[in-house]
Amino acid sequence: MLQLNIKNETSRLRAVVLGTAESNGPTPTIEEAYDPKSLEHIKAGTYPVEEDMVKEMEAFLKVFQKYDVKVYRPEIIKDYNQIFSRDIGFVIEDTFIKANILPDRERELEAIQYVIDQIDPAKVVRPPEEVHIEGGDVMPWNDHIFIGTYKGSDYKNYITARTNMAGVTYIKELFPNKIVKEFDLVKSKIEPRDNALHLDCCFQPIGKDKGIIYKSGFREEADYMYLVNLFGKENLFHIEREEMYNMNSNIFSIAEDVIVSEKNFTRLNTWLRDKGFTVEEIPYAEIAKQEGLLRCSTLPLIRD
Template identity: 30%
Template structure:
């Protein structure tokens, strides 16, 4: 499993990088508040540790190879959500060009892991120029499509770059999301849209400026309301088409039950510390291999 491979969001997860809780907020002088959730208060390592260890255990119990980023240093205070660092598309890996200065050095923690991976050369792609903004939480690869959320963290130049590189193999779909300044707590696309199962998707319709026709036509919706979205009920991680990991939280329970009704096994785990920083299970994972 040393070749980049991801063509669908729900294909069996074989190799993944998860967030690193060790070293979180090691030096308060470097902490930068980068989203609305963090303004409510940040967790500490003692809260994060048991939740991440349990998450890792359940992934490994399902046969997933789990990697953890190397410690970058005290100036990178948060390595919890590696999803934003990059994205595996087909048999290539695209490095993100991130908006917030405090997050740009997180990539150093995963360099040894992605450097050992193979793919069609060049297997690792770097966006040219600072005007191209991309974050992995805004990019979903599914059913021959690359859905690209365009809002506060990924821009149209990022979409154009992906279309230039992958347009001959995938259908690129721009998805315009409502951002925080529009009164919507939608940091990335995966906070408002996430394919699950064989044909379903968790979806928060109010998070879109307009829902693309292909999302209307290709997916059976499990709709999320504003309260559920605020608790990141959309932000589950699929282990395969039949299994997801989701928060064990009262405001996620209805969504979990709806997934169960359509035949999806839902592994419900306590996970409250990382969501307090703005990311749940999908944000805290960076798949390298789905096969």
């Protein structure tokens, strides 16, 4: 049996599901694009090719192996995008929560069923249908659970709005002892530089008390200030609009002092090293074209 344990984003990782880029399928049509960034690259003819994405994910896998992390991969579904395992489920404490994802993506959950089968069935839950919640929006942080959402009345018009207020309420009821804090995120169907697809596109905690943040990703100044007050302004690395677009906040922590980052994130990686972090740099710029990066490709199961 897998004894799940996830209390935060940075404790020493022991087991993880890493997505796969194998048999990724043809470049989507314009109509098939789920997010504005993919759309931009489909139109420009720069959408990533499978061979490059497989190489990038292999580099990520090698880092996990270096740190002796147990890595599970999804079963391959032919011609199907299975890179972003963060969307399909997430773990809080010892509970695996299946996400109600876009209906087209249901098969991604089936591809990791062999992992879910190793978990105590009493610890696997699926929210009711009206609850929308994806792993990219959910961040356990010790006594807190941070959740990205969209409170606009036009929620249903946005394919980029992935977690609703029913999702926030559901987590509050599931974890009554936690401080569940939701953040209202800026969404755009057409401009990827103004679209925080998930909370991890504009914020992520690192280390013990630090974080990476994009102020303009929050619709309400008060939500941004909540994090400033919690972490302290001097502990937050503020990214700019273009850095947000390139997914600088979507790195991944293997431990409190070890971070996997994209090799082109020069400003961020320099800051991290100055703060004492070990930075494992890998190429991930092709996968980033689909509006997802390192955190999006992982589903952590066990941390110390």
